[in-house]
Every structure is written in structure tokens, then in C-alpha cells.
Amino acid sequence: MFPWVLCHLPGPHQEIFRYQEAVRDFIYQEISRHKLRAPEAPKDFISCYLDQITKAKDDPISTFNEENLIQVVIDLFLGGTDTTATTLHWALLYMVQHSDIQEKVQQELDTVLGTATAVCYEDREQLPYTRAVLHEVQRLTSVVAVGAVRQCVTSTHLSGYPVPKGTIILPNLASVLYDPCCWETPRQFNPGHFLDKDGNFMVNEAFLPFSAGHRMCPGDQLARMELFLTFATLLRDFEFKMPEGSPGLRMEYIFGGTLQPQPQKICAVPRPSTSSPGPKEDGL
Numbered sequence: 001m002f003p004w005v006l007c008h009l010p011g012p013h014q015e016i017f018r019y020q021e022a023v024r025d026f027i028y029q030e031i032s033r034h035k036l037r038a039p040e041a042p043k044d045f046i047s048c049y050l051d052q053i054t055k056a057k058d059d060p061i062s063t064f065n066e067e068n069l070i071q072v073v074i075d076l077f078l079g080g081t082d083t084t085a086t087t088l089h090w091a092l093l094y095m096v097q098h099s100d101i102q103e104k105v106q107q108e109l110d111t112v113l114g115t116a117t118a119v120c121y122e123d124r125e126q127l128p129y130t131r132a133v134l135h136e137v138q139r140l141t142s143v144v145a146v147g148a149v150r151q152c153v154t155s156t157h158l159s160g161y162p163v164p165k166g167t168i169i170l171p172n173l174a175s176v177l178y179d180p181c182c183w184e185t186p187r188q189f190n191p192g193h194f195l196d197k198d199g200n201f202m203v204n205e206a207f208l209p210f211s212a213g214h215r216m217c218p219g220d221q222l223a224r225m226e227l228f229l230t231f232a233t234l235l236r237d238f239e240f241k242m243p244e245g246s247p248g249l250r251m252e253y254i255f256g257g258t259l260q261p262q263p264q265k266i267c268a269v270p271r272p273s274t275s276s277p278g279p280k281e282d283g284l
């Protein structure tokens, strides 16, 4: 109800504010480094944004300024790192848990990619099973279970309930990702949720791990690309399995900003039959 109170209360959460300062300093230094560079065509996000600040300097209502630049970079880091890394972490655990599914993905990758040296994002059209597996990982793990905190800008009604202006809203994405009306086996890992009877990839409107509407995740396209390329490349080159003598996988999540897997060891064994050049030793 009163989020601002947290800044004034003592407790372990104060550490978050200290880390936030350290991140702000780091970004500020990065911006200063960009400013010192010789003028050139803008190359990255910070240099494009600095360019916009210069162009909009005479516009009194422009929102392009250094303070906003720092905040946008923080938002991109916060939104874009943990989410994607955690999803990939879960994907590998599910492949260890379902070795038959892992094998099917590898067969599809071998058949479709053949001797191609690298996986391209365009290849996903020919890899419906791999794509379905990754979608199912995102659905079942629902890493951002509760979307970003929002506030209602105007009074409205939702499903017959009044929602007054200023109401704080926490969207429960898990409610749709596990909705028994939308998924055949909502609590089980089942790539079939995204495949039609002929094995073609099938979109399901209830697949909303990136939320929906005007404020849905702006990084969803980047995330989809990163997930697909990393997952397909890893599965093509390695077989993932449990280490000898392991007591078994722990699949309960740790609750936090994202739903994290438990820390545990799994083995990545290079695949002898892989057609790609494979990982170089110095790159491991």
C-alpha cells in the first residue's frame, strides 16, 4: 500500500538500495565514456540515446535526458538478464528430467540442420518440436509469475468489478499459463500443447509469459531469439544428464523477482554425432 515507506525502514532490503546506487554509478561511468569518444555514427543504445538528447535539447517537453537514460538502461538490464538466463536454466533441467524429449529435439536438430555450421533464428520454422519444447518450458516455469507492478491511470471496470483510479495491480500470469480451460495437462510438461495433430507448431492464445497489452514486455522478440538460438545450439552440441550418483533433480522453484531453479549440478556431455564443428576447447 505504501511502497515509499520501505526506503525509511531498516532491514535487509536496504541492501537493494545500496546495489542500485552501485549499478547507477557503473552506468553513469559508461555514459561518460561514450561522451568522450570521437564523434561517430551512433553504434549502440547509449550513443543513440545521447544523440537524441542533443537533437531534442531545444524541445522544452522532451523526456530525453541523462537521468532517464540511466533509468532506461537499468530497466533493460533488470528486465533482460535474469528472465532469459533463468528460463534457459529451467529448459536444461527439463531436458534432463525428460531425456526422451531431449532426444527428440536433438533428432530434429540433426535432421533439419545437417552440416550447417550455426543455428539461425529463421530455422525455427523448420523446427516445430524444438520450438514447442521451448514454449512449454516458458509456460510451465512462468518465470515472471507476477508481472510488473502497475497502477490504474483511470477508473474502470474489469469482469464486472470496479477498479478505481490509482489501484495498484499485480497481474497473475500463472492464472492463464495454468488455466485448465486452455491447456490439456496444465501442470505437466507437455510440448504437445504447442503442436497440432500433424506435428506443426501451433500458437495458443493463452501463452502469455510476456504478459499482454500496451505494457507487455518490450523485450519479448529479443528474448525469443536469445532463447531459441542458445537452446538449439546447446542441445545440438551437448547431451544434458545427471551426474553419476546424483540424488535426483530438485524442481521446486525458489521464489524471488523471478521463479528460480534450485542450485544443482547437471552434466553437459559433448555429442559425438553432432554435425556442427562443436565447441572449441578454449571456448568452454
Ligand code: HEM
Pocket (backbone or CB within 6 Å): 075, 076, 077, 079, 080, 081, 083, 084, 087, 143, 144, 146, 147, 148, 149, 150, 173, 209, 210, 211, 212, 215, 216, 217, 218, 219, 220, 222, 223
Ligand atoms: C524470458 C524472457 C522474458 C520474460 C518472461 C519477460 C517477461 C516480462 C513481463 C511479464 C513483463 C511485465 C509486463 C506487464 O506488466 O504487462 C516484462 C516487462 C519488461 N521487460 Fe521483459 N521479459 C523477458 C525478457 C526481457 C528482455 C530480453 C528485455 C530487454 C532487453 C526485457 C525488458 C523488459 C522491460 C524494460 C520491462 C518493463 C516494461 C514497462 O514497464 O513498460 N524483458 N517482461
